[in-house]
Amino acid sequence: MKKFIESLKYFKQQMDSSLEQNIARILFYYSLKISTAESCTGGLLSSRLTDVAGSSSYTKENFITYANEAKMELLNVSQETLEAHGAVSEECALEMAEGLFNKTGCDIAITTTGIAGPTTPEENKPVGLMYVAIKNKYLTQVREFNINPNHSRKIIKFLFTQAALEFLTEFLNKNYTTAMTQLSESKD
Numbered sequence: 001m002k003k004f005i006e007s008l009k010y011f012k013q014q015m016d017s018s019l020e021q022n023i024a025r026i027l028f029y030y031s032l033k034i035s036t037a038e039s040c041t042g043g044l045l046s047s048r049l050t051d052v053a054g055s056s057s058y059t060k061e062n063f064i065t066y067a068n069e070a071k072m073e074l075l076n077v078s079q080e081t082l083e084a085h086g087a088v089s090e091e092c093a094l095e096m097a098e099g100l101f102n103k104t105g106c107d108i109a110i111t112t113t114g115i116a117g118p119t120t121p122e123e124n125k126p127v128g129l130m131y132v133a134i135k136n137k138y139l140t141q142v143r144e145f146n147i148n149p150n151h152s153r154k155i156i157k158f159l160f161t162q163a164a165l166e167f168l169t170e171f172l173n174k175n176y177t178t179a180m181t182q183l184s185e186s187k188d
Helices: 002-015 018-029 044-049 068-075 079-085 090-104 153-187
Strands: 034-038 059-064 108-114 129-135 140-146
Touching: 018 044, 018 153, 034 044, 034 090, 044 059, 044 153, 059 068, 059 090, 068 079, 068 090, 079 090, 090 108, 090 129, 090 140, 108 153, 129 153, 140 153
Parallel strands: 034 059, 034 108
Antiparallel strands: 108 129, 129 140
């Protein structure tokens, strides 16, 4: 019964696209271009961002960098970082965001790296662990998320994207809408 209820919550969230719509409004209003580089979410984050009509006006480039080699070649993640901290780490997420921002020339870079499950013995990290990094010209932020590992892989991936989109909304609201509101209030 618990799994059934969780599945209903998943489908309700999936059908509610207001989060994506709000992000789209901010990106469009401020003429911002966004790029994504995804590992654990496998393109689902990009898909959700581009589910909004007109998303081509704010989408720059999106990459799925599942393999470590792709992270190194496309995003300039260092081999040292991968060896010392692993692909699922704050350090890797930050390097992914930096590399994505530099490669694409976007205004906002968002990256995901985590474990949707099941784990392999060499990972030594729990299913449901994810790091999201967001970078703009002035600021880079990273956040760790822990999703209930008892969900299916598909639901974990969706919940990863939900957490990433909520973090992105918070980032945009704090760094764009608030700043612009304060600026227009000071002119009055």
